[in-house]
Amino acid sequence: MDENPATAPLPGNGPLDGDPGLQPERTALAWGRTVLTLIAASAMSLRWLPDQGPFVLAMFGLTIAAGTGIYATQRRRYRRSIEGIRAGHLAPDTTAVFWTAGACVVLGALGIWLVLS
Amino acid sequence: MPSTPPSPSDPDPRRSRFAEKLLPGGTEPDPRFTLANERTFLAWIRTSLALLAGGIAVEAFTTDVFPEPVRRGLAVLLLLLGMLLSAGSAIRWLRVESSLRSNRPLPLPLIGPLLAAGCAVAAAVVIAVVVLA
Numbered sequence: 001m002d003e004n005p006a007t008a009p010l011p012g013n014g015p016l017d018g019d020p021g022l023q024p025e026r027t028a029l030a031w032g033r034t035v036l037t038l039i040a041a042s043a044m045s046l047r048w049l050p051d052q053g054p055f056v057l058a059m060f061g062l063t064i065a066a067g068t069g070i071y072a073t074q075r076r077r078y079r080r081s082i083e084g085i086r087a088g089h090l091a092p093d094t095t096a097v098f099w100t101a102g103a104c105v106v107l108g109a110l111g112i113w114l115v116l117s
Numbered sequence: 118m119p120s121t122p123p124s125p126s127d128p129d130p131r132r133s134r135f136a137e138k139l140l141p142g143g144t145e146p147d148p149r150f151t152l153a154n155e156r157t158f159l160a161w162i163r164t165s166l167a168l169l170a171g172g173i174a175v176e177a178f179t180t181d182v183f184p185e186p187v188r189r190g191l192a193v194l195l196l197l198l199g200m201l202l203s204a205g206s207a208i209r210w211l212r213v214e215s216s217l218r219s220n221r222p223l224p225l226p227l228i229g230p231l232l233a234a235g236c237a238v239a240a241a242v243v244i245a246v247v248v249l250a
Contacts, residue, residue: 041166047173092154094136
């Protein structure tokens with residue numbers, strides 16, 4: 001399959017996913033870090049809770065929902081990457097990328113609205 | 118890192134219609150390149166989240182440090198930069214994925230200079246406030 005010794009799957013007791021670069025694991029961890037950063041960023045806005053209670057809670061709830069969505073699909077994402085590497089082709093995760101970027105744009109817009117209101 | 122993707126394979130039947138529309142033509146690249154592109158996107162998104170967190174923090178926690186117009190201006194600047202960078206990172210992800218599919222050279226990251234210029238302006242504002250205060 002892959003003749004390059006640096007990237008060819010290890011024989012025998014190789015990593016679970018057959019990729020010595022541990023790409024599925026690194027990608028899943030990168031998503032996990034992103035969830036943590038997303039929630040930490042929106043948690044900053046809880047400082048406004050006394051003045052803008054419902055609005056801030058809605059904003060925080062939105063990021064919690066986005067984070068939960070990413071977290072709930074982690075196992076599926078990891079499995080999909082492993083299968084993709086095994087099969088030699090992997091469909092790009094367009095939906096996850098655009099939802100995540102969209103959530104960040106909305107978080108920024110809500111933040112600007114809070115600052116200017 | 119090796120730069121030769123494996124032989125082109127059949128189009129993935131699991132591709133969504135959304136993906137078909139955004140990334141038409143070409144062949145699926147080496148899955149490891151697709152995953153690397155995804156991680157790069159996530160690194161950009163975390164950078165933009167850091168800017169968003171910074172913008173929110175400036176407004177929420179510096180009431181006693183900066184005069185109100187400066188505080189608001191700085192917060193809006195950081196939040197705007199974070200929004201632009203979030204959108205820009207998705208566009209960059211798409212352009213890189215498209216280049217990988219058609220085996221073209223990777224595009225230059227336009228969001229790099231954007232990030233540098235935005236951070237420089239924000240830093241200049243803070244320096245000006247500190248010096249003038």
